[in-house]
Amino acid sequence: MDRAAFANAFDRSHDVFDDQGRGARLKPSTRDSIRYGYRRWLGWLSSRHPALLAAPPETRASPEMIRAFVAHLRETCSPRTVASQIGRLHDGLRFMFPARGWTWFKAIKTRLERAVPAAGRKPIEITSQRLIDASLARMDAVDLALATTVPGVSRKHLQALALRYRDALLVAIATFSPLRRTNLSQLELGTTFRREPSGWVIRIPGDLVKNGEPAEADLEDWLNIHVDRYLAVYRPLIFASQHHQGLWASARGRPATGDALYNAFQAEAKASLGLHLTLHDTRRIGVTTWAVHDPVNAAGARDLLGDRSDRILAQHYNLASGIQASRNMAKVIGSLKGCK
Incomplete structure (x- = not known):
């Protein structure tokens, strides 16, 4: 019953104007997320209330059962994860059974979302240039290591160098053009x-991007040089890279996944700068950098964050002012030291 209902709700073969199959318009990653959430719900039912599996799927979810499911999730999950899990289940049910009223479920979902503690994330006190400079230095170091490699070294050693270069290039490109892991x-x-003709470009259509807008960027000459070197020298050293077109080849013989790239970015940022950074931080760093170098037009940086809030933008602008003030103070201190 569940399998058929899910397929009926998310099958792409349905007409887009029909209530049935309207979930087909969602992005594949969103449909997968909903599928995972619904699967977890079924797993809980099978272990705690197996008799309910014989009932029609739309009748199993009652306020009492959802509260019990929430209590189960809270045993091992954070408030944010609980809210996310319940949101997935709510989406699955409303797409599978749109004619049934889910107002009560939406109210529970909303309360859980409002109960999630604020993340309290603050702008990061570095600029994009520092992150890029560190990645360029790391690529230069790999070039030096390759140049001094003795003949007959193992392919495994060469692949390790190639992956180091790949990760440093990943940081440079992700900082130059902040993209989500997917x-x-x-x-x-x-x-x-x-x-x-102008160089390497990124052209991702809107249907593959979270906000529905195309992600595009034209790489600059200094970055094109490193992309060319990666493709000519290092990517061929990575296992089975000739068998696929993924830019980020992996040692598994296939393109690196979004999660693998996320982890590689974190590890590379830690190794090069000693900082704990995530891919999303490149957006926040980019906003601060924009505010430092172009404060008049800094409002345009909202698109980097994906947040239209003036309050959030102001946090980054104020930090940019602080960074500039620190630089000015450093110059003053330097001149005073020179007078002694």
Whole structure:
């Protein structure tokens, strides 16, 4: 019953104007997320209330059962994860059974979302240039290591060097053009990442991007040089890279996944700068950098964050002012030291 109802709700073969199958318009990642949430609900039912599995799927979810499911999730999950899990289940049910009233479920979902503690994330006190400079230095170090490698070294050693270069290039490109992990993993040679007369460009269509808008960027000459070197020298050293078009080849013989790139970015940022950074931080760092170098037009940086809030933008602008003030103070201190 559940399998058929899910397929009926998310099957792409349905007409887009029909209530049935309207979940087919969602992005694949969203449909997968809902599928995971619904599967977890079924797993809980099978272990705690197996008799309910014989009932029609739309009748199993009552306020009492959802509260019990929430209590179960709270035993091992954070408030944010609980709210996310319940949100997935709510979406699954409303797409599968749109004619049934789910107002009560939406109210529970909303209360759980409002109960999630604020993350309290603050702007990061570095600029994009520092992150890029560190990645360029790391690539230069790999070049030096390759140049001094003795003949007959193992392929495993060469692949390790290639992956180091790949990760440093990943940081540079992700900082230059902040992309989500999924979109980074979708960069393929000849399509979403291709060579044009002006250099390498990123062209990701809107249907693959979270906000529905195309993600595009034209890499600059200093970055094109490193992309060319990666493709000519290092990518061929990575196992089975000739068998796929993924920009970010992995040692598993296939393109690196979004999660793998996320982890590689974190590890590389830690190794190069000693900082704990995530891919999303490149957006926040980019806003601060924009405010430092172009404060008049800094409001345009909202698009980097994906947050239209003036309050959030002001936090980054104020930090940018602080960074500039610190630089000015450093110059003053330097001149005073020179007078002694």
